[in-house]
Amino acid sequence: MQALLRRWRAKVAALRFSFGLTGRLVAAFAGVGALVLAANFLVLQGVRVERTTEITRLAPTPPVAVAKPIEAAPIISESPAVARERRVVISDPVVVALNRFARSAQERIRSRDNGTEADYKQAGADLEQSSRAFMAQAAAISGKPLPKLGSGLKAYEGLGQELVALADSRHAMLGEYATLFEGLYARVNGSVKSAWKVFGRVVARQSLLQLSTDLDELRRNSAALESADSAQSPEIAPYLKSEQAVIDNLASNEKGFRSSQGDQWYDAMRGDLSQLVSRREALMQLNAQLHARARDFAEQASSVAALVPAKVEGVVITQAPPVAHRKAGNAASNSSAPASAPAPAVPDAEAQPAPVVATHSVTTQAPQDHRKRLVIAWLSAAVLILLMSIAIGTVQSIVGPVRRLRDATMRLAKGDGTVRVQRGGIRELDTLAVAFNAMADELASARAATRDYQQSLEAKVAERTQQLQELAERDPLTGLPNRRELFTLLNAAIARARDEGYLVGVFFLDIDNFKYLNDSMGHAFGDRVLISLARRLQEATQSFGFAARLGGDEFTVVHERAACVEDIRLAGLSVVQAFQRPLSVDGRDLIVSVSVGASIHPDHERDADALLRAADAALFRAKALGRSQLSVFTPELLEDAASKFTTEQGLRRAIERGEFELMYQPEVNADSLEVALVEALIRWRMPDGTLVAPGEFLAIAEESGLIMEISDWVLRTAVETAAYWHHGEWPQARVAINVSPRQLLDGRFVESLIELLEQHRLPTRCIEIELTESVLQTGTATIEALKRLRAHGVAIALDDFGTGYSSLASVEQLPLSRIKLDRSLIAGIDTNSRSAAMARAIVGMCQGLGLEITAEGVERAEQFALLLGHPGMYLQGYLLSRPVSRDDVLPALVNVAQRAQELLLQPQIPRSPRVVELSAPTRLSLPEAG
Numbered sequence: 001m002q003a004l005l006r007r008w009r010a011k012v013a014a015l016r017f018s019f020g021l022t023g024r025l026v027a028a029f030a031g032v033g034a035l036v037l038a039a040n041f042l043v044l045q046g047v048r049v050e051r052t053t054e055i056t057r058l059a060p061t062p063p064v065a066v067a068k069p070i071e072a073a074p075i076i077s078e079s080p081a082v083a084r085e086r087r088v089v090i091s092d093p094v095v096v097a098l099n100r101f102a103r104s105a106q107e108r109i110r111s112r113d114n115g116t117e118a119d120y121k122q123a124g125a126d127l128e129q130s131s132r133a134f135m136a137q138a139a140a141i142s143g144k145p146l147p148k149l150g151s152g153l154k155a156y157e158g159l160g161q162e163l164v165a166l167a168d169s170r171h172a173m174l175g176e177y178a179t180l181f182e183g184l185y186a187r188v189n190g191s192v193k194s195a196w197k198v199f200g201r202v203v204a205r206q207s208l209l210q211l212s213t214d215l216d217e218l219r220r221n222s223a224a225l226e227s228a229d230s231a232q233s234p235e236i237a238p239y240l241k242s243e244q245a246v247i248d249n250l251a252s253n254e255k256g257f258r259s260s261q262g263d264q265w266y267d268a269m270r271g272d273l274s275q276l277v278s279r280r281e282a283l284m285q286l287n288a289q290l291h292a293r294a295r296d297f298a299e300q301a302s303s304v305a306a307l308v309p310a311k312v313e314g315v316v317i318t319q320a321p322p323v324a325h326r327k328a329g330n331a332a333s334n335s336s337a338p339a340s341a342p343a344p345a346v347p348d349a350e351a352q353p354a355p356v357v358a359t360h361s362v363t364t365q366a367p368q369d370h371r372k373r374l375v376i377a378w379l380s381a382a383v384l385i386l387l388m389s390i391a392i393g394t395v396q397s398i399v400g401p402v403r404r405l406r407d408a409t410m411r412l413a414k415g416d417g418t419v420r421v422q423r424g425g426i427r428e429l430d431t432l433a434v435a436f437n438a439m440a441d442e443l444a445s446a447r448a449a450t451r452d453y454q455q456s457l458e459a460k461v462a463e464r465t466q467q468l469q470e471l472a473e474r475d476p477l478t479g480l481p482n483r484r485e486l487f488t489l490l491n492a493a494i495a496r497a498r499d500e501g502y503l504v505g506v507f508f509l510d511i512d513n514f515k516y517l518n519d520s521m522g523h524a525f526g527d528r529v530l531i532s533l534a535r536r537l538q539e540a541t542q543s544f545g546f547a548a549r550l551g552g553d554e555f556t557v558v559h560e561r562a563a564c565v566e567d568i569r570l571a572g573l574s575v576v577q578a579f580q581r582p583l584s585v586d587g588r589d590l591i592v593s594v595s596v597g598a599s600i601h602p603d604h605e606r607d608a609d610a611l612l613r614a615a616d617a618a619l620f621r622a623k624a625l626g627r628s629q630l631s632v633f634t635p636e637l638l639e640d641a642a643s644k645f646t647t648e649q650g651l652r653r654a655i656e657r658g659e660f661e662l663m664y665q666p667e668v669n670a671d672s673l674e675v676a677l678v679e680a681l682i683r684w685r686m687p688d689g690t691l692v693a694p695g696e697f698l699a700i701a702e703e704s705g706l707i708m709e710i711s712d713w714v715l716r717t718a719v720e721t722a723a724y725w726h727h728g729e730w731p732q733a734r735v736a737i738n739v740s741p742r743q744l745l746d747g748r749f750v751e752s753l754i755e756l757l758e759q760h761r762l763p764t765r766c767i768e769i770e771l772t773e774s775v776l777q778t779g780t781a782t783i784e785a786l787k788r789l790r791a792h793g794v795a796i797a798l799d800d801f802g803t804g805y806s807s808l809a810s811v812e813q814l815p816l817s818r819i820k821l822d823r824s825l826i827a828g829i830d831t832n833s834r835s836a837a838m839a840r841a842i843v844g845m846c847q848g849l850g851l852e853i854t855a856e857g858v859e860r861a862e863q864f865a866l867l868l869g870h871p872g873m874y875l876q877g878y879l880l881s882r883p884v885s886r887d888d889v890l891p892a893l894v895n896v897a898q899r900a901q902e903l904l905l906q907p908q909i910p911r912s913p914r915v916v917e918l919s920a921p922t923r924l925s926l927p928e929a930g
């Protein structure tokens, strides 16, 4: 059921969508037109009914139809003896007589007194008379005798008679019934009355009393006998029920009745009751017949009414002179017109020839009704035309704009941005057109914007692609070829050199101490250093090859065509030398040295990757040699690289297991010849018991970052040991601790050192920090930290002075308390006058600045002798003492002093005049010039 409903709905929806606006409007107006026509039709029907009603109300009317001439004057024709007269006869008297006959018949059926009887008879006579007169006149005017009307009327009157006869029979039957019932009732009532009376109250059988009650009930319901025409009629049901009750009572109490009332009484009751039942049945049959006849009678009345034309008109031609005709006409109109009289239009039938009927027309409607109909028809037509014009106008004002909008939308959807809709049509559609045009405008501008955006996007993409391509090949910071591009170029160079028989040199570069520079000066500054460095490299290499950046501070240089190994070595040296001029970064001169490792194709390796690895190994070697070094690959270097890896792994293990030890080397006051302080020097005790010197592992520890953990350990152990001595047998103990620049970069270095000293209750004067010049490159923050240290009373020594590019600037800028002259500087003071002069100058400078001096690497008595007698001079070297273990320090204090005394007493040490030169009179006097 639901599926059916759904299908039906879908069909309706499909119909709705397949119907265009025109179709809908046409359908709607066709509907309206049909409604108007139907209404028109119904109105006409209404007019006819109305007319009948009017005539019914026209009473009293003359019983005879009167023929009235419409025109009083005769129509003069071609012959003076012939007259034309338009005549008309109306049927109103007949209709009135019909109605009256019907009414009087109804009355006669209801009651049978003399009045109704007479009235009924009179109505029949009147009907006959008026109809006969009408038919005669109509026949005279139209020449048609209306035979159907005559026979219809006869049948109608016959039906009336039958109906009346039936009513009479029913009346008689009702009388018989009443008589019978009363007899029965009297018998029962008599029996009740003749029953016993006790104290004035009737004491009778219950069944007899019930019978009496049932008969009362039957009487009350007997009114239905006048109308009920079958046992099924609802109105007879109560009667039948009480009738059955009487029958049942009589049957069920037969024995009682027979004994109390006697057999005769009972049989008489039974006989009367069965007659009553048969009378009742006969009455119902009669009622049924009466009803059927009454229906026939009513039907016949309406068919006779339909046979009666409203009027009959025509033209009558007479031969009589016009005057006589008029007189006759007047006489006729005034006469009482007997039913058998000839047509009133013909006054003298014997004297005049019979009228000739020229034309005739019959209409069932009154003329004013016809006019009404015409008016209604014209009005309907006008309404329809109006509706159609409104429909067409509406369709045109809707369909046109809608089609334009539809076409425009389709074009717009296809991408035609220029389309605009012509305005017009109904207001809503015009507004829609304006909105559409606005939308199209916006769409067009949006499209244009999108196009522009797309173009700019494409340009950007092209630019980005270019940039990406460059990025893929170039290092974004320096613009040098990147690792990828290096491999491409190097492989190409190798291929060319192989074909042409040349050598290819690969150089691996490392900027000395770049890490410190970067960490201390900031990465932005570091980047600018790298850019400047890259430019310098490009300049230095353009004559023989190219430079590339691998990342961080790792650069490579390729010599693309070298004739011999020497060419490659010279090229490497030229690169190293290129950095001996300072770089200009942010307007300041910066000294940056590079170490270079080189490998050669095909001598060392044959592919790019292996050549780079070989150059890296050579670089490690170069760095081990010191700053600004070039090292060319040898196969052993690869072993070094491997051992470097092993060392790193070993160091991690050493940190975990605590394999480090500290040795302490005394520094002797040249004046008092007493040990003033000891320098803490790290050793790595291998599991097999051998000791490894710091030179063999510190560089690797620095490189791998392990130095931080190692340095921490050194600091804690040295402070701990100093505290042990200070609070024990050597209260004046002072320990010098080597500090890596990396440690100073840690912002908390000073504070944690002070905390450590407080923790061990060690005065700050018991500690001295040793730094190399490279600390200057770590920036101002570290210098500030050193100043704080000095303020706390911690002494600061500048280590290894005289190596590298020892500058006076470092002496001036750092808050130093001591300068340690490097072993290389001391090595020649007793053999080389230049060394002696340099030492003298530096000693003079330090004394001038109030700095203490330690001469490192004093190995010979001659050196010892030359360094004596200078205030603030301290001596450190194997001559006096090698570094000793912690437990050997206290005995060493005595032994070293004794050794110094012994040395002083050695007679073979000549006091050279240079010693005199070297010694200055006071610590505050300026050094000698020259």
Ligand code: C2E
Pocket: 665, 680, 681, 682, 693, 694, 695, 698, 714, 738, 739, 740, 799, 800, 823, 856, 857, 858, 859, 876, 877, 878, 879, 883
């Ligand atoms: P340095 O600070 O210049 O230490 C002095 C070095 O010279 C020591 O070598 C010492 O044993 C050696 N030496 C002393 N007198 C003589 C001599 O008369 N002749 C010769 N040939 N050598 C002498 P060591 O102990 O091998 O230390 C080497 C370097 O390792 C040190 O040089 C120092 O820079 C570094 N170092 C040592 N211990 C530590 C440490 O605990 N921390 C840090 N950061 N560096 C340390």
Ligand code: CA
Pocket: 679, 738, 770, 799
């Ligand atoms: Ca040192």
Ligand code: CA
Pocket: 799, 800, 820, 822, 823, 856
């Ligand atoms: Ca040193």
